Amino acid sequence: xxxxxxxxxxxxxxxxxxxxxxxxxxxxxxxxxxxxxxxxxxxxxxxxxxxxxxxxxxxxxxxxxxxxxxxxxxxxxxxxxxxxxxxxxxxxxxxxxxxxxxxxxxxxxxxxxxxxxxxxxxxxxxxxxxxxxxxxxxxxxxxxxxxxxxxxxxxxxxxxxxxxxxxxxxxxxxxxxxxxxxxxxxxxxxxxxxxxxxxxxxxxxxxxxxxxxxxxxxxxxxxxxxxxxxxxxxxxxxxxxxxxxxxxxxxxxxxxxxxxxxxxxxxxxxxxxxxxxxxxxxxxxxxxxxxxxxxxxxxxxxxxxxxxxxxxxxxxxxxxxxxxx
Amino acid sequence: xxxxxxxxxxxxxxxxxxxxxxxxxxxxxxxxxxxxxxxxxxxxxxxxxxxxxxxxxxxxxxxxxxxxxxxxxxxxxxxxxxxxxxxxxxxxxxxxxxxxxxxxxxxxxxxxxxxxxxxxxxxxxxxxxxxxxxxxxxxxxxxxxxxxxxxxxxxxxxxxxxxxxxxxxxxxxxxxxxxxxxxxxxxx
Numbered sequence: 258x259x260x261x262x263x264x265x266x267x268x269x270x271x272x273x274x275x276x277x278x279x280x281x282x283x284x285x286x287x288x289x290x291x292x293x294x295x296x297x298x299x300x301x302x303x304x305x306x307x308x309x310x311x312x313x314x315x316x317x318x319x320x321x322x323x324x325x326x327x328x329x330x331x332x333x334x335x336x337x338x339x340x341x342x343x344x345x346x347x348x349x350x351x352x353x354x355x356x357x358x359x360x361x362x363x364x365x366x367x368x369x370x371x372x373x374x375x376x377x378x379x380x381x382x383x384x385x386x387x388x389x390x391x392x393x394x395x396x397x398x399x400x401x402x403x404x405x406x407x408x409x410x411x412x413x414x415x416x417x418x419x420x421x422x423x424x425x426x427x428x429x430x431x432x433x434x435x436x437x438x439x440x441x442x443x444x445x446x447x448x449x450x451x452x453x454x455x456x457x458x459x460x461x462x463x464x465x466x467x468x469x470x471x472x473x474x475x476x477x478x479x480x481x482x483x484x485x486x487x488x489x490x491x492x493x494x495x496x497x498x499x500x501x502x503x504x505x506x507x508x509x510x511x512x513x514x515x516x517x518x519x520x521x522x523x524x525x526x527x528x529x530x531x532x533x534x535x536x537x538x539x540x541x542x543x544x545x546x547x548x549x550x551x552x553x554x555x556x557x558x559x560x561x562x563x564x565x566x567x568x569x570x571x572x573x574x575x576x577x578x579x580x581x582x
Numbered sequence: 583x584x585x586x587x588x589x590x591x592x593x594x595x596x597x598x599x600x601x602x603x604x605x606x607x608x609x610x611x612x613x614x615x616x617x618x619x620x621x622x623x624x625x626x627x628x629x630x631x632x633x634x635x636x637x638x639x640x641x642x643x644x645x646x647x648x649x650x651x652x653x654x655x656x657x658x659x660x661x662x663x664x665x666x667x668x669x670x671x672x673x674x675x676x677x678x679x680x681x682x683x684x685x686x687x688x689x690x691x692x693x694x695x696x697x698x699x700x701x702x703x704x705x706x707x708x709x710x711x712x713x714x715x716x717x718x719x720x721x722x723x724x725x726x727x728x729x730x731x732x733x734x735x736x737x738x739x740x741x742x743x744x745x746x747x748x749x750x751x752x753x754x755x756x757x758x759x760x761x762x763x764x765x766x767x768x769x770x
Binding site: 306308358359360361362363364437438439440441442443449450452453454456457458479481497504507 | 589610611612613614615616617618619620622634635636637638639640642
C-alpha cells in the first residue's frame with residue numbers, strides 16, 4: 258500500500274494517526290464523564306490580548322444591513338465559560354481556531370485546539386489530568402517521563418536570575434551575555450517582553466525534549482485569564498506544557514471575578530491603543546456570566562503540535578491535513 | 583531602498599544590518615503562547631560570507647539592501663583590480679582583492695562570472711562552476727598510467743594548484759570544478 262496519496266499534504270499514515278488520536282481523546286473524556294460540546298466559531302466580541310490577533314469576517318443579512326463584523330475565535334474559552342457558568346459541569350471541545358499573523362514551522366493561522374474544563378480543580382490537579390490524557394493517547398512505545406518547574410525556579414536554574422524581581426536592565430544584560438543581539442525597539446517599560454525573549458531564546462531550547470515539562474506559577478503580569486494568588490510577590494495560577502521542544506498547552510486556575518476580568522480586558526485594550534492596534538469589543542455576555550463561573554481550571558492543548566511530536570515530525574505542516582498555503 | 587517588515591522575511595531577502603548587506607538564510611517565527619512574537623533569523627553577511635543569528639520583534643522593519651547578482655565577463659587584472667564587463671551594456675566594474683578573494687585563482691579572461699553588486703559595487707565574485715585551464719607546470723606524465731589513482735600536483739595558467747592524474751602532461755588543458763577545486767577531465 259502506498260503511504261502517501263499523490264497529493265501534497267495528504268499522508269495516509271498521518272490521517273489514520275490523527276483519527277486515532279481524536280478517538281482516544283473522546284474515550285478519555287467519556288470515561289471521566291466530561292461532556293463534549295460545540296460553541297460558535299464566530300463572535301461579535303474578541304480576545305483582547307495584545308499578542309493575539311483575531312481574523313475578522315463580516316455577516317450580511319437579516320438584522321445586519323450594513324454588515325456585522327464577526328471575529329473568528331482564537332480559542333473557545335469565552336463561550337465555554339458561559340456554559341460552565343450555566344451549570345454544564347465538566348466540558349471539553351475539539352475546535353478549529355484561528356490566529357492572524359501566526360505562520361511558521363510551529364504555527365499555522367488555522368489549527369485544532371482541544372480545550373477542557375474541570376469543575377473543582379485548580380491548576381495543579383489539571384496538570385495531572387493533562388499528563389494522564391497524554392499518557393493515554395501516546396503509543397506505548399514512547400517512554401514518558403515528566404518534570405514540573407515553577408516559572409521562577411526555571412529562570413533561576415538556567416539563567417541565575419529571579420524573573421519576578423530582576424530589573425529590565427539586568428534582563429537586557431542577561432540577554433546580551435547569552436549572545437542575543439537584542440532587537441531594536443524593545444520597550445524598556447515592558448518587563449514581560451524581555452522575559453519572553455529570554456524564555457524563547459535561552460530556556461525553551463534547554464528543556465529536555467524527551468520529557469513532559471510543565472512550567473507553572475507565572476508572573477502576575479502574565480496571568481491572562483488566570484487567578485492571581487496573593488503571594489509575595491503575587492503569582493498567576495497558570496501553567497504551560499512543553500514536549501518535544503514545543504509548547505503544547507496553556508492552562509489556568511480560572512479567574513471568576515467579573516470586575517477583575519473587566520479591568521484586565523480594559524488594560525489589554527489600553528496596551529493595544531499604545532501599540533496602535535485596534536481595540537477589541539469586550540465579551541459582555543462572558544463578563545455577565547463570570548460571577549456564576551464555578552471554581553474550575555481549564556486548559557487548551559494544540560492537537561496538531563501534539564500529533565507532530567507523537568509522530569516525530571518537525572513541522573506542523575507535516576501533520577496538518579492540507580496545510581495553509 | 584525599501585524597508586521590509588518581519589512579515590516579509592523569507593530566505594534570500596537582502597537586508598542591511600550594522601551597515602553591511604546580509605541575505606536571510608532562514609527565518610523562524612517564535613512565539614510563546616501568551617506573549618510577544620519574534621522573528622529569529624539566520625543571515626549571511628554578503629561581504630564576508632559569515633552566518634550570524636539575529637532576533638527581531640514581530641512587526642519591526644529593517645532596511646533592504648540594494649544587492650543584486652549579475653553575470654559579467656572577466657576582462658583582465660591590472661595588479662590591483664579585476665575588471666569585469668556587462669555583456670549587454672558594455673559597462674565595466676572593478677573588483678578589489680577583498681571581494682574577489684579565493685575566486686581569483688579560477689579567473690580566466692573571457693569567462694563569465696557571477697558578481698554580487700551592492701550599490702553597484704562588487705562585493706563578491708563567483709567563478710563558473712567549471713573552468714578549462716591550461717597546465718603550466720607538472721611532473722612529466724607517466725605513460726601507461728590511465729587509472730587516475732594517486733595523482734600529482736599541477737599548476738594551472740591562473741596560478742591555481744590542483745591534483746591531477748599521473749598521465750596528465752604540461753601544456754594540456756583540463757576541466758576543474760571550482761566549487762571543490764577538483765580535477766574533472768582532460769579537454770580535447
